[in-house]
Amino acid sequence: MAFNFGFLNKIKRINPTIRIVNFSKPGSSKEEPNTHLEKMRKKELYTFLGSNLTMVFHKKDCPLLDKTTKSTLIGLSSHPKTHWKPCSHCNPQIVNPKKKKAKKRKIRRLSLIDEQWAIIEKSITKNDLLGAQLKKLCMERGIFAEISDKSIDMTTISGEWHFNFIERPIVVYHRNYHCVDGYHIQERAFPTPIHVIAYVQKHDIRDMKRIHLGSMEHRLAKELAKVPLPLHTDQYLM
Numbered sequence: 001m002a003f004n005f006g007f008l009n010k011i012k013r014i015n016p017t018i019r020i021v022n023f024s025k026p027g028s029s030k031e032e033p034n035t036h037l038e039k040m041r042k043k044e045l046y047t048f049l050g051s052n053l054t055m056v057f058h059k060k061d062c063p064l065l066d067k068t069t070k071s072t073l074i075g076l077s078s079h080p081k082t083h084w085k086p087c088s089h090c091n092p093q094i095v096n097p098k099k100k101k102a103k104k105r106k107i108r109r110l111s112l113i114d115e116q117w118a119i120i121e122k123s124i125t126k127n128d129l130l131g132a133q134l135k136k137l138c139m140e141r142g143i144f145a146e147i148s149d150k151s152i153d154m155t156t157i158s159g160e161w162h163f164n165f166i167e168r169p170i171v172v173y174h175r176n177y178h179c180v181d182g183y184h185i186q187e188r189a190f191p192t193p194i195h196v197i198a199y200v201q202k203h204d205i206r207d208m209k210r211i212h213l214g215s216m217e218h219r220l221a222k223e224l225a226k227v228p229l230p231l232h233t234d235q236y237l238m
Helices: 006-014 031-042 063-067 112-123 126-140 193-226
Strands: 048-051 056-058 073-076 144-148 151-155 159-164 172-176
Touching (some): 031 073, 126 151
Antiparallel strands (some): 144 151
């Protein structure tokens, strides 16, 4: 720290014979902090430099460090804690030269099935997706279904069904196997394809019961026809 000679100069004016010796190092007071700053910048141990007075840290080459005094200048080997503020001029980044570079994350390679499915997802449409879901639902209900564009054809034990699964309300066309007139329109309309599938399933079960009961009655009639009836005589009336 440079010595203030103001008081001694006043004494010299009073008595010029007093000799004043300057014990400080030659050069201005600004040269010493600048030299210290250069030394701090050259040290590889420090990643940032900061001032413990302002609690602001800088990059080593930040020009704002020239204003920092030697007593407040400190070196930082890593990114400081939260009570430090980054310099708005040099914008220091989080850097730690001691740490090794982080390994790049290995990209998980998709399996062949996943790659094929990813390709299909790019080209699949909303209608295709809805049609595939309806076909799967029909298979779970024991109904054979075929999808073509916006239409679905369903085949059951008792007949065939056809409707457009995109339009609302849904109009269903039905044809029985024993009927030769072709398709006929169902009297009721349906709000969604799920309602149609549920109706077709109930209709099929009802027809199966009717056919089963009819076949039982027909078989019973045949068995009764084989039984010989007794002759009508008076002895049975006595």
